[in-house]
Amino acid sequence: MNSKIQWLRNKISLQNIQGMIVSNPVNIKYLIGIDAEGILLITRKENFFLTDARYIEQVQSILTINDEIIVNDIADISKDDYENFFMFCENVGFEENYVTYAKYKDYLQKYKIHSFEETEYLIEKQRMIKDEEEIECIKKACQITDDCFKHICEYIKIGKTEKEIAFEIERFFTANGAEGVSFDTIVASGKNSSKPHAVPTDKKIESGDTITIDMGCKYKGYCSDMTRTIFAGFVPIQVKSVYDLVLKNQMQTLRQMQEGAGIKLISKMVENDFKLNGYDLVHSLGHGVGLDIHELPFINSKNDGILKENMVVTDEPGIYIPNNFGVRIEDTVLITKSGCINLTKSDKNCIIVDKS
Amino acid sequence: MNSKIQWLRNKISLQNIQGMIVSNPVNIKYLIGIDAEGILLITRKENFFLTDARYIEQVQSILTINDEIIVNDIADISKDDYENFFMFCENVGFEENYVTYAKYKDYLQKYKIHSFEETEYLIEKQRMIKDEEEIECIKKACQITDDCFKHICEYIKIGKTEKEIAFEIERFFTANGAEGVSFDTIVASGKNSSKPHAVPTDKKIESGDTITIDMGCKYKGYCSDMTRTIFAGFVPIQVKSVYDLVLKNQMQTLRQMQEGAGIKLISKMVENDFKLNGYDLVHSLGHGVGLDIHELPFINSKNDGILKENMVVTDEPGIYIPNNFGVRIEDTVLITKSGCINLTKSDKNCIIVDKS
Numbered sequence: 235m236n237s238k239i240q241w242l243r244n245k246i247s248l249q250n251i252q253g254m255i256v257s258n259p260v261n262i263k264y265l266i267g268i269d270a271e272g273i274l275l276i277t278r279k280e281n282f283f284l285t286d287a288r289y290i291e292q293v294q295s296i297l298t299i300n301d302e303i304i305v306n307d308i309a310d311i312s313k314d315d316y317e318n319f320f321m322f323c324e325n326v327g328f329e330e331n332y333v334t335y336a337k338y339k340d341y342l343q344k345y346k347i348h349s350f351e352e353t354e355y356l357i358e359k360q361r362m363i364k365d366e367e368e369i370e371c372i373k374k375a376c377q378i379t380d381d382c383f384k385h386i387c388e389y390i391k392i393g394k395t396e397k398e399i400a401f402e403i404e405r406f407f408t409a410n411g412a413e414g415v416s417f418d419t420i421v422a423s424g425k426n427s428s429k430p431h432a433v434p435t436d437k438k439i440e441s442g443d444t445i446t447i448d449m450g451c452k453y454k455g456y457c458s459d460m461t462r463t464i465f466a467g468f469v470p471i472q473v474k475s476v477y478d479l480v481l482k483n484q485m486q487t488l489r490q491m492q493e494g495a496g497i498k499l500i501s502k503m504v505e506n507d508f509k510l511n512g513y514d515l516v517h518s519l520g521h522g523v524g525l526d527i528h529e530l531p532f533i534n535s536k537n538d539g540i541l542k543e544n545m546v547v548t549d550e551p552g553i554y555i556p557n558n559f560g561v562r563i564e565d566t567v568l569i570t571k572s573g574c575i576n577l578t579k580s581d582k583n584c585i586i587v588d589k590s
Numbered sequence: 591m592n593s594k595i596q597w598l599r600n601k602i603s604l605q606n607i608q609g610m611i612v613s614n615p616v617n618i619k620y621l622i623g624i625d626a627e628g629i630l631l632i633t634r635k636e637n638f639f640l641t642d643a644r645y646i647e648q649v650q651s652i653l654t655i656n657d658e659i660i661v662n663d664i665a666d667i668s669k670d671d672y673e674n675f676f677m678f679c680e681n682v683g684f685e686e687n688y689v690t691y692a693k694y695k696d697y698l699q700k701y702k703i704h705s706f707e708e709t710e711y712l713i714e715k716q717r718m719i720k721d722e723e724e725i726e727c728i729k730k731a732c733q734i735t736d737d738c739f740k741h742i743c744e745y746i747k748i749g750k751t752e753k754e755i756a757f758e759i760e761r762f763f764t765a766n767g768a769e770g771v772s773f774d775t776i777v778a779s780g781k782n783s784s785k786p787h788a789v790p791t792d793k794k795i796e797s798g799d800t801i802t803i804d805m806g807c808k809y810k811g812y813c814s815d816m817t818r819t820i821f822a823g824f825v826p827i828q829v830k831s832v833y834d835l836v837l838k839n840q841m842q843t844l845r846q847m848q849e850g851a852g853i854k855l856i857s858k859m860v861e862n863d864f865k866l867n868g869y870d871l872v873h874s875l876g877h878g879v880g881l882d883i884h885e886l887p888f889i890n891s892k893n894d895g896i897l898k899e900n901m902v903v904t905d906e907p908g909i910y911i912p913n914n915f916g917v918r919i920e921d922t923v924l925i926t927k928s929g930c931i932n933l934t935k936s937d938k939n940c941i942i943v944d945k946s
Contacts, residue, residue, distance in 0.1 A: 288787050292785050330692040333690060334686065334688060335690070397764060401761065401765075429644075516643035554647075
């Protein structure tokens with residue numbers, strides 16, 4: 235049996251759960267490598283993937299006999315079949331953070347489940363710790379992102395629009411081995427950069443613009459995430475001091491990120507330093523990166539957890555002056571026993587594009 | 591007050607519901623035109639949008655005084671504030687098809703709700719019937735899609751890869767007034783076309799390939815959706831008969847789509863004609879299109895509903911021969927009292943590209 239399914243079976247049996255319905259498609263992709271609509275049933279003895287006719291061929295071509303997963307077309311499943319799946323299971327687990335309330339009620343009734351147990355991000359927590367193969371994919375996604383940033387710094391000229399730049403980033407990704415973007419690319423210039431989640435507009439780059447570029451791609455399903463704030467023509471004096479403050483905190487966080495480091499403490503230190511200077515950290519300091527662009531662990535001052543070896547997380551402090559400008563600097567990093575390895579290696583030294 | 595919020599208030603009060611938590615971001619976009627993380631609270635007297643610091647500036651710049659929506663930063667909301675929102679509401683509605691089981695429990699506890707009522711796609715059902723402004727946006731998205739298809743037929747040459755073609759489609763959309771794609775573009779050639787949900791690969795177009803292109807863009811948030819199956823160099827004889835069968839059924843469905851038409855009946859007719867010829871319709875015949883690419887109504891033989899004036903739906907029969915080829919032809923259409931208006935007008939006559 236596939237080792238990840240074996241892990242899941244062991245894990246739930248320790249919690250006196252005999253069966254589980256896995257509905258989150260990202261968890262299904264993690265467990266059995268399949269990207270298709272459907273649900274995975276872990277029953278007492280067998281594993282089933284229930285899907286529909288649109289995906290049967292594709293799924294059969296990916297799974298091997300070693301996966302020990304029985305693929306069923308939901309059109310062929312009778313009322314009795316549904317009731318038989320978990321017949322001998324005292325407790326059945328489900329993903330309460332993914333399944334809607336309506337689906338929860340539907341599952342209860344369709345599968346005739348006696349005791350439906352919340353599993354509290356069981357699979358998502360396992361996904362936090364990456365194996366070698368996963369790390370290789372993220373490294374590759376980060377490398378394509380670095381190459382793209384180098385290219386885009388040459389590409390950006392005064393007069394280009396935010397949309398054109400975002401599009402060129404996405405073109406580069408696809409042309410250079412990525413499957414596509416890992417999230418909608420942010421290119422926010424001038425006043426637009428004051429919105430942490432700005433959407434690229436038709437605004438043209440002007441001399442003196444602060445430009446925040448938040449970008450990432452996917453390689454074999456795994457994401458990268460990097461932000462750089464750069465400048466067109468020159469660095470406005472009032473932005474420079476904010477830039478230096480953000481960069482100082484971003485670098486300091488990098489130095490603290492390692493196995494055993496307290497997430498709350500790391501986050502608090504940035505919050506405090508920003509406050510001392512009259513600013514607020516309005517979003518999390520970072521987040522896990524993997525099959526999802528935002529996944530566990532979330533790096534903020536509400537999280538009492540610690541960093542662990544082989545977690546991959548971002549470090550992305552930012553300061554935003556409403557209706558004026560914003561600065562965010564972000565890397566994707568791999569946590570090790572003695573520190574962290576920065577997987578996005580692009581220059582952070584106040585890059586000025588189109589100096590002419 | 592914004593007319594859509596007024597509609598919602600009237601609608602819930604008819605069901606003896608005094609307050610509602612709207613969580614589905616597409617429903618929020620529909621009701622108040624906002625694209626930001628957050629939730630909309632309809633309370634006895636007031637409307638609140640709870641969001642976080644990342645979105646406050648953006649939200650404030652979109653809402654006007656006429657919207658009568660109070661914007662709150664969740665960081666500033668106390669335990670008591672939460673409990674006060676619905677203090678005088680006997681019944682509070684929620685979106686059981688969107689809210690996760692965990693969130694449902696969290697809402698119950700945080701807002702101290704006595705009776706939490708399922709609202710059964712209340713807003714989604716209203717969204718089925720488009721107003722003039724919405725129809726104009728969809729028409730524009732469809733027109734850009736038609737223009738793109740014309741362009742892409744010139745662009746495709748033997749030797750181009752599926753990925754290159756998909757990327758050119760996306761480039762054209764963005765360069766011609768669309769916000770972007772409304773879903774991941776499908777370009778599936780040769781054997782790949784047998785998978786209804788194929789992802790573009792590095793496979794090069796070869797002479798004799800059947801190429802299924804499923805594409806759509808967004809204009810002011812509204813989607814278009816169109817599929818054409820075209821051919822490289824020539825039309826293989828065994829594909830032609832399948833193509834003709836699919837096209838015949840697609841056209842017949844177009845002729846039946848009008849106010850009052852039974853969705854089940856329309857779908858059954860295609861299923862039956864396919865069966866008579868030895869094939870199956872493995873997916874729905876169509877779906878609603880609007881702010882979501884797939885929305886109500888779903889056009890399949892399980893739906894007992896009828897079509898109504900100003901619904902916008904797709905008509906997309908397809909036949910797939912595993913490991914061999916597939917044919918799908920799809921239009922986005924507007925339902926009227928006496929028929930339907932085809933909004934995607936691209937040629938369906940067995941187009942052959944790169945004939946040379």
